[in-house]
Amino acid sequence: GENVEQHPSTLSVQEGDSAVIKCTYSDSASNYFPWYKQELGKGPQLIIDIRSNVGEKKDQRIAVTLNKTAKHFSLHITETQPEDSAVYFCAASTGSGTYKYIFGTGTRLKVLA
Amino acid sequence: GAVVSQHPSWVICKSGTSVKIECRSLDFQATTMFWYRQFPKQSLMLMATSNEGSKATYEQGVEKDKFLINHASLTLSTLTVTSAHPEDSSFYICSAPMGGGNEQFFGPGTRLTVL
Numbered sequence: 001g002e003n004v005e006q007h008p009s010t011l012s013v014q015e016g017d018s019a020v021i022k023c024t025y026s027d028s029a030s031n032y033f034p035w036y037k038q039e040l041g042k043g044p045q046l047i048i049d050i051r052s053n054v055g056e057k058k059d060q061r062i063a064v065t066l067n068k069t070a071k072h073f074s075l076h077i078t079e080t081q082p083e084d085s086a087v088y089f090c091a092a093s094t095g096s097g098t099y100k101y102i103f104g105t106g107t108r109l110k111v112l113a
Numbered sequence: 114g115a116v117v118s119q120h121p122s123w124v125i126c127k128s129g130t131s132v133k134i135e136c137r138s139l140d141f142q143a144t145t146m147f148w149y150r151q152f153p154k155q156s157l158m159l160m161a162t163s164n165e166g167s168k169a170t171y172e173q174g175v176e177k178d179k180f181l182i183n184h185a186s187l188t189l190s191t192l193t194v195t196s197a198h199p200e201d202s203s204f205y206i207c208s209a210p211m212g213g214g215n216e217q218f219f220g221p222g223t224r225l226t227v228l
Contacts, residue, residue, distance in 0.1 A: 036219070041224070043117075043119075044206070045219070046217075046219075049215075099145060099217060100147070
């Protein structure tokens with residue numbers, strides 16, 4: 001079945017450095033790729049998303065890139081801050097038109113002050 | 114952005130009892146809502162799709178008789194965990210898409226602990 005692989009599972013960076021999280025999806029019909037930030041004990045919060053007709057999208061310190069041919073998409077966070085510390089999940093739409101997502105396994109990001 | 118609420122935020126119950134969790138879209142209507150379960154340090158696993166006015170669609174391996182879903186209105190879906198057991202202890206999260214796009218908005222989650 002369809003799946004989404006996410007790497008790394010944990011990531012520690014110094015404050016001010018950049019962080020990159022990568023995901024690979026398997027469903028060729030996937031056309032929507034959101035990224036969520038989840039803090040302990042809370043629900044996921046959408047931080048950025050990208051659609052299959054776009055290769056890159058940026059929102060202040062956060063950017064997402066998509067390579068449809070390779071079925072890869074990545075999250076880039078620049079100038080990291082301690083408050084960026086959280087678990088980040090990528091997701092891919094199933095392509096069935098029902099808004100269903102398949103989530104990656106998550107990346108625990110720690111930003112060291 | 115759109116707001117999705119859940120109630121209660123946490124619940125502790127005895128084994129064998131049933132627990133109802135509510136998911137509400139506060140400022141938009143949702144004909145479809147999704148229920149996820151998340152175990153500690155794991156990803157979100159889709160349990161079922163809640164459909165307003167029709168039966169829910171369950172993912173493979175999810176017992177429909179144990180996890181009862183009712184989409185009572187365009188702003189409310191409920192998940193009832195029947196005859197709860199300790200292994201049902203988990204973080205339950207709902208989500209709802211808004212508009213014609215793919216974007217989903219997630220609720221804050223409900224922590225269920227079964228003793």
